[in-house]
Amino acid sequence: MTALREIRADHDARTIVLYQAYPPAVADAALAAGRFVSPFSFHRMTWIKPSFRWLMHRSNWAQKPGQTRVLAVRITRAGWEEALSRAVLTTAHPDELAGAEVHVQWDPERTLRGAALNQYSIQVGIGRSLIRTFAEEWVTELTDLTPQVQRIAALVRGGQPAKAQRLLPPERPYQLPAETAQRLDIR
Template sequence: MAVQPTNLPKTLTLESYIDQKQFDELPEKGRHIIGQFDDDSIVVYQAYSPPIANYAVEHQHFGGSNFSFDRMSWVKTSFVWMQYRCGWNTKPKQERTLAVRIKREAFDYIVSIAVGSRFIEEYHGTKENYEKIKKQSEVRRQWDPDYAPNLEFKRLERRAIQLGLRGSILRRYATEWIVSIEDITPYVEEMRQRLQDTKDPMSLWVPVERVYKEEKEVVYN
């Protein structure tokens, strides 16, 4: 079994990637919300610059002079997708990964009002109507390919959810619905270094993630 990390996150439960591959039954295909959750909360991930991350951890909510409430902010429930996006915290202005635990009822509400990121004629009618719906909505939903962890990530057939928040929903997420915020960058950097040293993703420890909700039917709105 892979050696347990030295920089263990305080708010996440980890397991070896070997165990996750061998004993878990995560779906290989389809649209699924997969993440770490309990009865009351679910973890979403965001990557930010040090000033934004420092403020968020210190105050346990987002804000300060470097954080903008006027632009869309994206959250992800898949840890590996987050690392794919930020390059294991190597990309500019994404040097810090935050594990943000939010209330489940808040997350469920966010998902329930999300508008899909693509136009579907049989539901929306016209592109003009779809653009109107998008403009009015404060939550955007995208289903993107999920990934297996590595320095060169392997794209999976399974789709992972991204949720873009703006307006009053972003403000409520950032200031009201958060249970805790932890900067897990030391753990992320340790896992990145393992990949550089071993070239083997089986040396990793990753957050325990399970299916939170399956998208059984296409959601058109």
């Protein structure tokens, strides 16, 4: 049985893959440079998500304005765990949340068609004080998944969910240190 709240991600011994959706100008500049550069904003929180299906729901399969390009953002596990060690749940007291460098919220995981499941996926907001560290030290690779996203979406719309499922990036449970897991209400 899957845990109610669990981090599921594509990861290896050194890195974890997170997903973000951007407008073409941000994605193109980042892909050309191999890292985030202007017009990526270093002055506001950026939300990273290890759940591919949740981001597909959020971006409407890369069809929402400003979210038409999907990037796989591979970062170091050390960076990921550093971010989560500084995180505060968005349900915390407003004063605690206001001073947090990283925000964490849990949202219902989604099926390929966008229906909510009875399990939750983590969304992590990297605040302004850490955004340069994220972009310049933690990110190890950027990959444009937009063509894959479009193909999966076409299969889902065409009534071929089994074929679409086979094209999803792999995701498996990611274990955090017990203290961090408990603080972030992973269960």
